[in-house]
Amino acid sequence: MEQIISNRELILVAYANEGPVTDAHLKIRETQLDVGSVGKDGSPGDVAVQNLWISVDPYLRQLMKQSDDGLYMPSFQLNQVIRSASVGKVVASANPAFEVGDIVSGFYQVSEYAIVPGGGLRKIDTSVAKPSDYLGLLGMPALTAWSGFTIVGEPNPGDEVFVSAAAGSVGMLVGQLAKIKGCRVVGSAGSDQKVKLLKEEFGFDDAFNYKSETDWDAALARYFPRGIDIYFDNVGGRMLEAVLNNINMKARIPLCGMISQYNQEWKQRFGVRNLLNLVGKCVKMEGFMCVQYLHRMGEFLEEMTGYIKEGKLKYKEDVKEGLESFLEAFNSMFSGDNLGKPVIYLGPPQ
Amino acid sequence: MEQIISNRELILVAYANEGPVTDAHLKIRETQLDVGSVGKDGSPGDVAVQNLWISVDPYLRQLMKQSDDGLYMPSFQLNQVIRSASVGKVVASANPAFEVGDIVSGFYQVSEYAIVPGGGLRKIDTSVAKPSDYLGLLGMPALTAWSGFTIVGEPNPGDEVFVSAAAGSVGMLVGQLAKIKGCRVVGSAGSDQKVKLLKEEFGFDDAFNYKSETDWDAALARYFPRGIDIYFDNVGGRMLEAVLNNINMKARIPLCGMISQYNQEWKQRFGVRNLLNLVGKCVKMEGFMCVQYLHRMGEFLEEMTGYIKEGKLKYKEDVKEGLESFLEAFNSMFSGDNLGKPVIYLGPPQ
Numbered sequence: 001m002e003q004i005i006s007n008r009e010l011i012l013v014a015y016a017n018e019g020p021v022t023d024a025h026l027k028i029r030e031t032q033l034d035v036g037s038v039g040k041d042g043s044p045g046d047v048a049v050q051n052l053w054i055s056v057d058p059y060l061r062q063l064m065k066q067s068d069d070g071l072y073m074p075s076f077q078l079n080q081v082i083r084s085a086s087v088g089k090v091v092a093s094a095n096p097a098f099e100v101g102d103i104v105s106g107f108y109q110v111s112e113y114a115i116v117p118g119g120g121l122r123k124i125d126t127s128v129a130k131p132s133d134y135l136g137l138l139g140m141p142a143l144t145a146w147s148g149f150t151i152v153g154e155p156n157p158g159d160e161v162f163v164s165a166a167a168g169s170v171g172m173l174v175g176q177l178a179k180i181k182g183c184r185v186v187g188s189a190g191s192d193q194k195v196k197l198l199k200e201e202f203g204f205d206d207a208f209n210y211k212s213e214t215d216w217d218a219a220l221a222r223y224f225p226r227g228i229d230i231y232f233d234n235v236g237g238r239m240l241e242a243v244l245n246n247i248n249m250k251a252r253i254p255l256c257g258m259i260s261q262y263n264q265e266w267k268q269r270f271g272v273r274n275l276l277n278l279v280g281k282c283v284k285m286e287g288f289m290c291v292q293y294l295h296r297m298g299e300f301l302e303e304m305t306g307y308i309k310e311g312k313l314k315y316k317e318d319v320k321e322g323l324e325s326f327l328e329a330f331n332s333m334f335s336g337d338n339l340g341k342p343v344i345y346l347g348p349p350q
Numbered sequence: 351m352e353q354i355i356s357n358r359e360l361i362l363v364a365y366a367n368e369g370p371v372t373d374a375h376l377k378i379r380e381t382q383l384d385v386g387s388v389g390k391d392g393s394p395g396d397v398a399v400q401n402l403w404i405s406v407d408p409y410l411r412q413l414m415k416q417s418d419d420g421l422y423m424p425s426f427q428l429n430q431v432i433r434s435a436s437v438g439k440v441v442a443s444a445n446p447a448f449e450v451g452d453i454v455s456g457f458y459q460v461s462e463y464a465i466v467p468g469g470g471l472r473k474i475d476t477s478v479a480k481p482s483d484y485l486g487l488l489g490m491p492a493l494t495a496w497s498g499f500t501i502v503g504e505p506n507p508g509d510e511v512f513v514s515a516a517a518g519s520v521g522m523l524v525g526q527l528a529k530i531k532g533c534r535v536v537g538s539a540g541s542d543q544k545v546k547l548l549k550e551e552f553g554f555d556d557a558f559n560y561k562s563e564t565d566w567d568a569a570l571a572r573y574f575p576r577g578i579d580i581y582f583d584n585v586g587g588r589m590l591e592a593v594l595n596n597i598n599m600k601a602r603i604p605l606c607g608m609i610s611q612y613n614q615e616w617k618q619r620f621g622v623r624n625l626l627n628l629v630g631k632c633v634k635m636e637g638f639m640c641v642q643y644l645h646r647m648g649e650f651l652e653e654m655t656g657y658i659k660e661g662k663l664k665y666k667e668d669v670k671e672g673l674e675s676f677l678e679a680f681n682s683m684f685s686g687d688n689l690g691k692p693v694i695y696l697g698p699p700q
Contacts, residue, residue, distance in 0.1 A: 062630075240625070255625070255629045257629055258626045261626055262626075266624045266626070268623075269624065269626070270621065270623065271620065271622055271623040272622050273619040274616045274619065275605070275608070276611055276612075276619070278636070278637035279605045279606070279608065279639070280412075280639075282637050282639055282642055283636070283637050284634065284636040285634075286628070286632075286633070286635070286636075287627075287628035287629035287630065287631065287632050287634075288629070289629070
C-alpha cells in the first residue's frame with residue numbers, strides 16, 4: 001500500500017577538502033518517500049524509520065573530503081545523502097525483528113525519514129537510558145571512550161591522565177572513567193565555561209582553557225608535576241607535541257582523533273618534531289576506532305550501565321532542533337562553541 | 351701489590367648539542383692505572399679488565415648532549431671517561447666470580463684498561479660465538495632487534511615488513527628474524543653496496559638505496575604493493591612520514607631510534623605531519639629500549655643461539671683498530687660510510 005511522506009535529507013553537493021564546511025557543500029533536499037513500499041523493492045529486510053535524533057561527530061569531517069586522508073571510512077559520495085549515527089522510530093517494517101513503534105539505532109541517512117536495511121539497526125532499551133543517550137552516553141562516543149581508555153590506555157590506579165577536548169562527547173566520559181579507575185585526571189578545553197563544567201560536573205581533578213595558555217609545555221609541566229602516564233588524544237598537533245615533552249616512562253597514548261588537524265590537507269598539518277621522546281620513554285602511541293571493539297559491545301554495555309545505575313556517569317548534550325541546524329552544530333565542534341555533545345532532535349516537539 | 355699500567359681513555363671535554371661530534375668534544379687522555387690496587391680501595395668486588403672490543407652505537411650520540419633530549423639515559427659527564435658496551439679480559443680480580451683470563455662483557459669505560467664493579471660484568475661463552483659477537487650478534491643490537499621485532503612488532507607469517515637503516519647493527523638482524531618468522535622483508539640503506547649486502551648476504555626479499563630515491567612515498571608504494579604491516583624504524587623523520595602513507599590497518603611500528611634526527615636539537619627536527627593515519631589505520635607505534643627486556647635475556651639467548659647453530663643468522667662487523675679510531679667509527683654511522691656494525695679492536699694484534 002502506497003504511503004507517501006514528504007521527506008527532507010542532507011546531501012553533499014561538493015567536497016570540502018580544506019577549511020570549514022559550509023552550505024556550499026551540504027544542502028537540504030526535499031523529496032517524497034514511499035514508506036509503504038518497504039521490503040517490496042527487492043530488499044526484503046528493510047525497515048522505514050522516522051528519525052528522532054542525529055549524532056553530530058568530528059570524524060564526519062574526514063568523510064566530506066575527496067580522499068580518505070587519515071581516517072579509514074570511505075568518503076561520502078557526491079549528491080548522496082550523508083550518514084551518521086542516529087536514533088529513530090520504526091514506522092513500517094518488512095523485517096520480523098522490528099515492529100512499528102520500536103526505537104532503534106544505527107548508522108544511516110541524515111534525513112527526516114529513511115529506509116534502512118534491518119541488519120544495520122539495533123533495538124535500544126529505553127528503560128536503561130533515554131533514546132538520545134544511545135548516541136552519546138551509551139553510543140559510539142562511549143564505546144570510543146571505554147575501548148580507548150580501558151583497552152588501549154591500560155589504566156592503573158594512581159596514573160596521571162591527561163585528556164584533550166575533555167568537554168567533548170568522548171572526553172567527558174574518559175575523565176569520569178579515569179576517576180572510576182582510580183587515576184588523577186586533568187582535562188583541557190576551549191572555554192572557561194567548559195573548564196568549570198569539567199571540574200564541577202564531571203569530577204576532573206583539574207582542567208584548563210588551552211586558549212588562555214600561551215605555553216602548553218609549561219602549562220602541562222604545571223598541571224603534571226609528576227608527568228603524564230596516559231594521554232587520551234582527541235586533538236593531535238601542537239598539544240601532542242607538548243604532551244611528549246611531559247611524558248613518563250612507559251606511558252600510553254590512545255589516539256582517538258585529531259580535531260585540530262581535520263580542516264587541513266595532510267601536508268599542511270602540524271608536524272610533530274619530538275617523536276624521539278617515544279623511544280627514550282618507551283611510550284606506546286596507538287590509533288584506534290571504536291568499530292574495532294564492536295565484538296566487546298556486551299562487556300561495554302554491562303560495565304557502563306552498571307556505572308550509570310550507580311550514578312557514577314554523567315553526560316551533557318548540546319541539543320539543536322531540525323535538519324537545518326546540522327551545519328551550525330557541526331561547525332560548533334571545530335570553533336569550540338558547543339557545550340556538550342552535539343545532537344539534533346528531529347522528533348515531534350518535546 | 352702495585353702494578354702500574356700505562357692507560358689511554360676517551361673523555362668528553364665539551365657537549366656536542368648539534369652537528370657532528372669532533373675532536374673538540376672527544377679527546378684521548380693518557381693516564382696511569384694501578385691494576386694491583388683492585389678491591390683494596392673500598393670497592394671489594396672490583397675487577398680490572400684489559401679492553402679487547404668496544405661497541406660503537408648511534409644512541410651514544412644522545413649521551414654526548416647536555417640535556418637528555420629524547421633518550422632516557424643520563425648524559426655523560428664532562429671531563430669523565432665515556433662508556434659503551436665492551437668486551438674485555440680480566441687482568442686482576444677482587445671478585446670471586448671472576449678469574450684472571452676470563453672474557454667478560456659489560457657497559458663500562460671506553461679505555462684500554464678499566465677497573466669495573468664485578469656486578470656490571472658477565473662472563474661470556476666463547477664456544478657459542480666469538481668475543482666481539484657479544485657486542486653485536488648476541489649483544490645489545492641483537493636484544494634490540496629481537497625484542498623490538500618479536501615482542502613489540504608481533505610478527506605473523508606473511509606480514510609485509512619494512513626496515514630502515516637495514517644494514518645497521520640492528521637492522522640486519524631484524525631482516526633475518528623477519529625471514530625466520532615467515533614475513534616478506536624489504537630494507538632501505540644508504541649505498542648500493544649495502545643494498546647488495548642486504549639482498550645477497552642477509553636474505554632480504556628486496557632492498558633500496560634511499561639516497562637514489564627522490565620520492566620515498568612512491569618508492570614504498572612500489573616496494574609494498576600490499577602495504578606495510580610492520581615498520582621497524584631506525585631513522586625517524588621523513589622516512590617515517592612516507593611509511594605512514596603506505597601503512598596497513600592494524601600495523602605495528604617498533605621505534606628503535608631515529609638516527610636521522612640525533613644531530614639536531616629537538617625543535618629543528620623533522621615534524622611528522624600525517625600522524626592522523628595512525629588513527630585511521632588503527633596503528634600501534636611503540637618506542638622501546640633493549641634494557642626493558644633484560645629480564646628476558648635467557649629466552650633471547652636460547653632462541654638466538656639456536657638460530658646461530660642452525661646457520662640461520664649472519665652478522666657483519668666493520669672493525670677498526672685502536673682508541674684513536676673511535677671518532678671515525680662513530681661518525682661513519684651518521685654519514686653511512688660504515689659497512690656492518692662498527693666495533694673497535696683494542697686487543698693484541700690479531
